[in-house]
Amino acid sequence: MNHIFRLKADWNGGRNSTGRIESGQLQTDISIPEPMGGPGVGTNPDEMLLGAAATCYIITLAAMLERSSIEVESLTLDAEGVVDVTDNIFTxxxxxxxxxxxLAGGQSEETLAKAERLARKAESSCMITRALQGNVEVSAEPTVTFAQKAH
Known part of the structure; x- marks a missing residue:
């Protein structure tokens, strides 16, 4: 079964102009970011690629933890994308x-170790990561801990 996603885009001129995209709940202005010589309006392809990879990763990890019956008190993510510019070529x-x-308290150290393994495995299990494979290096550096007991 195929899932079809559609996106509509409008662009208002040359390289340093702005545009707008709409795809389901994603509706935003777009342009080249200021650090790359653009107007910095709305989002840009670099942020959107990072956003796609990060949301896929965190959803995949949450599903894996749920399937493993690991109780989670909170799950947050910082993600970083690195774009190289050499000879005016952006990579x-x-x-x-x-x-x-x-993790919620009352779980074993073995559960903590399993959660860390899942946090590393989620990166390679994510559909977006698999789509980037061979082009963009994607890695996970998880920190897994138990919730502190209230005093």
């Missing part, structure tokens, strides 16, 4: 996911 080099996974 997306890497994405690093840094999840902070706080």
């Amino acid at each position: 997306y080099r890497s994405i690093t996911h840094r999840p902070l996974l706080v």
